[in-house]
Amino acid sequence: MAIKLFGAVGSTATLRVKACLAEKGLEYEFVNVDMSKQEHKSPEFLSRNPFGQVPAFEDGDLKLFESRAITQYLAHTYTDKGTDLIIKDPKQMAILAVWIEVESQKFEPASSKLAWELAYKPMFGMTTDEAVVEENEKKLEQVLDVYESRLSESKYLGGESFTLTDLHHLPNIKYLMGTQTKKVFDARPHVSAWAADILSRPAWVKATTT
């Protein structure tokens, strides 16, 4: 199969790409990278991602890493398949690009630290650092206050339709909804409705169950 995704089942970054592949309705081969055996630090895998992180991606002879570069490649290359995850109009695309950056620069740092402390650490029998949780919940609240305002004017973050910027949020939101941080989303009605909407998309359900 031309498209191969090298990843780990519980990895948020791997899920980000799986979500995109599912939205575009693309067939691919999933290659499990066994992180418990340090496979992500093997020379073979480092040749795919020099940072030794999942996922890595292959489409024919094109090799990529960084989940948001992979999703952008898929969204721009397979524009005629499945859900349209970008916007053709250049001005609307520019606005979409703003909110893609917002996820990257504002939502990801706070939410990924919270997912690590509250979801992953317990899985590995490690102790949650409550100070880190408190600090990052405060940061996340500031971000979600901006989202609450944005989503009161716009159906989705990037505009009137579901796009890459909403998709990029899915993995971290999924994990945080199973933790105390859920309250931060619930307290903001537009954010809460948007989160419920995107988490219920058939492609996301498919990506998280197969």
Added chain:
Amino acid sequence: MAIKLYGAPASNATLRAKACLAEKGIEYEFVHVDMSKQEHKSPEFLSRNPFGQVPAFEEGDLKLFESRAITQYLAHTYADKGSDLIIKDPKKMAILAVWIEVESQKFEPASSKLVWELVYKAMFGMTTDEAVVEGNEKKLEQVLDVYESRLSQSKYLGGESFTLADLHHLPNMKYLVGTKTKRLFDARPHVSAWAADILSRPAWVKATTA
């Protein structure tokens, strides 16, 4: 003038947008946001960037924020002006997108914390947190090790020519080479040569002196 950039002269994110405008040879009006007077938190400015951060950007009726969304808009919209900051070939563009993400996800977090601790805090008469410096220098070293390998195979990060992936590094790098962190760049010959090369580009010199 159709293009306006709202920013602060010392702000690394503002410099990122200025660098891009200079590379493209685009005329614009610079509107100084006086952060010492909290102008970046005024209702007027918050309507341009709801996170209350510089820069903000305007072209006609298009309003953008997030420096990397602004540079991407400029690079795509003004493809025929000045330096080519993106790559037309779709596969090469996909690889460029990987290294744009690497700057965003790997270089920016570590380097921006170092710039804050070693440069901005001193400007504001605040005390540097040496533990934060040590932790982030370790992280930056891991990133620069990957860059050293990449740049031994590729003239620039994104490919054989200077592109957005390199440009996005300029502001934080400019500040860090004026601090003790310079030694991390100096210790890696390909990184050191690449840094010297991009820091000497006429457009960058113009952006940091005009």
